[in-house]
Amino acid sequence: MAPERIVLRFTPDTTEKPVIYRLVRDYDLVINILKANINPQKEGTLVLELTGEKYQQGLEYLRQEGVSVQPLIEGITRNEQLCTMCGGCTDICPTKALYMERPSMEVFFNDDKCIVCQLCVKACPMHAMEVRF
Amino acid sequence: MSTEKTYAEINEKIKNGKAVVMTAEELIALVEEKGFSRATQEVDVVTTGTFSPMCSSGAFLNFGHSEPRIRMQRVWLNDIEAYAGLAAVDAYIGATQVPEHDPLNSNYPGEFRYGGGHLIQELVERKRVRLKASSYGTDCYPRQEIETYFTIDEINEAILFNPRNAYQNYNCAVNLSPRTIYTYMGVLKPNLSNAHYCSAGQLSPLLKDPYFKTIGIGTRIFLGGGVGYVAWNGTQHFPSIQKDSTGRELGPAGGTLSLIGDLKQMNSKWLKGASFLGYGATLAVGIGLPIPILNEEITKFAAVKDKDLYAPIVDYSDAYPNRKPGNLGFVSYAELKTGEITVNGKHVPTAPLSSYPRAKEIAGILKQWISDGTFLITEPVKLLPNVNDQITANSLKG
Numbered sequence: 001m002a003p004e005r006i007v008l009r010f011t012p013d014t015t016e017k018p019v020i021y022r023l024v025r026d027y028d029l030v031i032n033i034l035k036a037n038i039n040p041q042k043e044g045t046l047v048l049e050l051t052g053e054k055y056q057q058g059l060e061y062l063r064q065e066g067v068s069v070q071p072l073i074e075g076i077t078r079n080e081q082l083c084t085m086c087g088g089c090t091d092i093c094p095t096k097a098l099y100m101e102r103p104s105m106e107v108f109f110n111d112d113k114c115i116v117c118q119l120c121v122k123a124c125p126m127h128a129m130e131v132r133f
Numbered sequence: 134m135s136t137e138k139t140y141a142e143i144n145e146k147i148k149n150g151k152a153v154v155m156t157a158e159e160l161i162a163l164v165e166e167k168g169f170s171r172a173t174q175e176v177d178v179v180t181t182g183t184f185s186p187m188c189s190s191g192a193f194l195n196f197g198h199s200e201p202r203i204r205m206q207r208v209w210l211n212d213i214e215a216y217a218g219l220a221a222v223d224a225y226i227g228a229t230q231v232p233e234h235d236p237l238n239s240n241y242p243g244e245f246r247y248g249g250g251h252l253i254q255e256l257v258e259r260k261r262v263r264l265k266a267s268s269y270g271t272d273c274y275p276r277q278e279i280e281t282y283f284t285i286d287e288i289n290e291a292i293l294f295n296p297r298n299a300y301q302n303y304n305c306a307v308n309l310s311p312r313t314i315y316t317y318m319g320v321l322k323p324n325l326s327n328a329h330y331c332s333a334g335q336l337s338p339l340l341k342d343p344y345f346k347t348i349g350i351g352t353r354i355f356l357g358g359g360v361g362y363v364a365w366n367g368t369q370h371f372p373s374i375q376k377d378s379t380g381r382e383l384g385p386a387g388g389t390l391s392l393i394g395d396l397k398q399m400n401s402k403w404l405k406g407a408s409f410l411g412y413g414a415t416l417a418v419g420i421g422l423p424i425p426i427l428n429e430e431i432t433k434f435a436a437v438k439d440k441d442l443y444a445p446i447v448d449y450s451d452a453y454p455n456r457k458p459g460n461l462g463f464v465s466y467a468e469l470k471t472g473e474i475t476v477n478g479k480h481v482p483t484a485p486l487s488s489y490p491r492a493k494e495i496a497g498i499l500k501q502w503i504s505d506g507t508f509l510i511t512e513p514v515k516l517l518p519n520v521n522d523q524i525t526a527n528s529l530k531g
Contacts, residue, residue: 084488085489086185086491089484104489125407125409126407
């Protein structure tokens, strides 16, 4: 079964709940945390890869707990108007989602490989990499 | 008999639509096929290009006078200060200046999302800019404050004048320290984990005329999408031939150009504001130089390939900031472009900061202009100092 990528959004009061533990124990899901920004009593986001038979039940549990669940669709996009194809991002990107073709040295973005780490978002001198949830 | 051509002969061909113009990449292929002698006979002009962040860039602006007049002692454009220590209503906006209340590196690494380079891009895009100026008031310039808006078309002059552009060659930057560093060469990962370089290599203008045999004061060029000129040598113009520890010659480095042109006819595709995390704001500038093929020697220089052009590898965690001499060796642009080099026995991924696809596009546009007969080449009023002038860098005491 291919892992599903989802974005969880927490309200300030839902961040206190041990939801990851429950997803593993009660729903037997395999979890890969791609990105987490959780702070006590603050809104937070979590980008996950989830695999398991009780995937839908797990999502239902999250919704009952007040956690918003959305599929991750193109977490990061490249603004083609801004990108100058310098290539400065290609050794910053940990998964080679941003890469150069040789010998043309043109820069491409394969969002299937993107783990939404957002390193490119800050490193790009042209601000061409944008976060879109 | 060896071929010799003059600027006038080449221009005559350009005017008649008969000039043969090629990009430096195309010349390399032609020389491989036919040799230097035939290429020299066949080709009249070779075009080069580069598109890269160039911090020593900026623009002189003349805003026109208000009623009553103000001398403008200090000037801000969208909160970015421009230098106004000039005559009334003249100012110079520099590419690296940031707004008055920018957090800078107080929240390290700072983002520097907006600066003089972005402002210059907006001027070229004909966006409205907020002008604020103050002065102390004189009998002839009584006004002390003004706040208004303008677009580039509403002011008298906007002259791009870049004191140091088109570096002949540049360092390949690495980081030997155990922490990530944020430099004008981008984000350098700890413990020699990446290497950044910044040159178009075999397309880069000054690598193709290493001894400044055709480039000089008055040379007409592609600048920021419009027409510009070489005004002078750039600041820190120290042309040299690199040598490794064994004395082997590894191509040119050290030359720079000072460039000028009318900003009003430029295009923001080729003048783009840029931000370097933890370092600052700047301007990416598109530049293309034509090299007239006057003789076979010039062909030989213009046809040099990436594999014969080298960059020194420099540690930006210690050697560069503390100005320690030496480097970690040299690497060719052919090696850099493979995406991996070896430094101190370690495989290190590489990435450029200079856009090769854009450099190629510029060389192509300039080729088109010359082929169309709309862009004539210029015999320099005076050639620039070259390696034989042995100019060396002065350093600051203190």
